[in-house]
Amino acid sequence: MVVPVRHYGRMIFAVIVVLAVIGTVYSIATNPNFEWSVVAEFLFSPSILRGLGSTLVITIVSMVIAVVLAVVIAVMRISPSRIISSVAAFYVFVFRGIPLIVLLILLGNLGLFLKSITIGIPGTQVVLIDVPISEVITPFVASVAGLSLAGAAYMAEIVRSGLLAIGRGQREAAKALGLTSSRTLRFIVLPQALRVILPPMGNEFIGMLKASAIVSVIAGGDLLTVAQGIAGTNYRTIELLIVATIWYLLVIIVFSIGQYFLERRTAEK
Numbered sequence: 001m002v003v004p005v006r007h008y009g010r011m012i013f014a015v016i017v018v019l020a021v022i023g024t025v026y027s028i029a030t031n032p033n034f035e036w037s038v039v040a041e042f043l044f045s046p047s048i049l050r051g052l053g054s055t056l057v058i059t060i061v062s063m064v065i066a067v068v069l070a071v072v073i074a075v076m077r078i079s080p081s082r083i084i085s086s087v088a089a090f091y092v093f094v095f096r097g098i099p100l101i102v103l104l105i106l107l108g109n110l111g112l113f114l115k116s117i118t119i120g121i122p123g124t125q126v127v128l129i130d131v132p133i134s135e136v137i138t139p140f141v142a143s144v145a146g147l148s149l150a151g152a153a154y155m156a157e158i159v160r161s162g163l164l165a166i167g168r169g170q171r172e173a174a175k176a177l178g179l180t181s182s183r184t185l186r187f188i189v190l191p192q193a194l195r196v197i198l199p200p201m202g203n204e205f206i207g208m209l210k211a212s213a214i215v216s217v218i219a220g221g222d223l224l225t226v227a228q229g230i231a232g233t234n235y236r237t238i239e240l241l242i243v244a245t246i247w248y249l250l251v252i253i254v255f256s257i258g259q260y261f262l263e264r265r266t267a268e269k
Contacts, residue, residue, distance in 0.1 A: 038239040042230060043246065051226030052247050054140075058222060059209045062144050066151035066208070067201070073152060074159035075185065088156070095153035101214050103150055107142040108218030143215035143222070151208050158200045162193035202259035206252055213248075223247060 028034065042048055076088035095103070111133045119129040137145075166189050174184040216224040223244050231240040 033238075034242075035236060035239055038234070038236045039242050039246075042227075042240060042243050045230075047226050047230060048223065048243060048247070051221065051223040052251075054220070054226075055209070055212050055222040055224075056251070058140070058143050058147065058215065058220065059205070059212050062147035062151060062212075063205050063208055065144065065148040066155055069148065069152035070155035070159050071190075073156035074163060077156065077160050078163060092153045092156055095149050098150070100146065100150050100211055101217055104142065104146040104215060104218055104220075107137065107146050108139060110137050110142075139215070139218050139220045142218055143212070143220035146215070147208055147212060150211075151204065155201060155204055158204065159193070159197055162197035163189055165196045166192050198263055199259075202255075202263070205259075206255060209252060209255070210248065213244075 029036075073088045073091055076084045077092070079085050079088075114133045116133055117129065117131050117136055118127060120127040174188045179188070212220075212222055213224040215222050216228060219225055227240040227244040228237075231237040
């Protein structure tokens with residue numbers, strides 16, 4: 001009979017961790033400086049819920065645009081053409097290198113050096129479109145554009161690694177069957193690469209959801225922007241940040257569960 005070795009050090013460490021967690025939670029819950037009634041008051045406030053809705057819209061729209069851009073850029077990156085590949089690599093380098101907060105501030109303040117978007121016929125005075133930049137690049141548009149451009153740069157590398165994980169034999173077999181390159185990519189390569197792409201792509205979505213809080217620097221109308229606006233009137237900054245934190249955690253939990261079942265279903269195919 002084999003008797004398992006007792007790891008007393010591990011058991012003691014586990015007890016210490018549990019006691020530390022309980023002590024931290026108790027200390028926060030009983031801290032007289034926290035007004036938990038304020039948290040309860042604003043947790044389901046219409047303003048907070050509108051901010052939450054804006055955060056979800058910004059994140060989902062940005063994610064959809066970023067995924068489309070990422071696929072295009074990834075395909076360009078593995079292109080035999082050095083020019084096309086270099087352009088895609090330059091895009092990835094630039095938008096992975098620019099801090100997201102800097103990119104958002106730049107996009108949110110385009111009106112400082114671009115007054116309008118003008119499209120006309122070259123060599124003539126005919127103007128087809130002349131729209132003030134402030135009417136086009138709203139805080140919402142700037143938020144979506146910034147998250148999409150930055151997210152696409154990171155996701156392009158994920159998609160590229162997934163495409164490269166599929167052996168060349170798959171492409172050669174599709175070519176032998178008479179499939180074009182676009183149909184091969186759409187029906188042969190991408191479906192198989194999905195198993196490799198999906199887990200990190202789900203993590204990128206959760207990361208983008210958290211990164212959407214940065215759009216508050218340009219008053220993007222997101223959850224954090226609304227929470228900070230309310231805190232500016234009642235001076236309960238910590239309580240409103242706790243409200244925002246609770247909603248971020250709840251949304252991430254929901255999407256993490258969805259990601260788990262989606263990955264599980266994809267792995268079964």
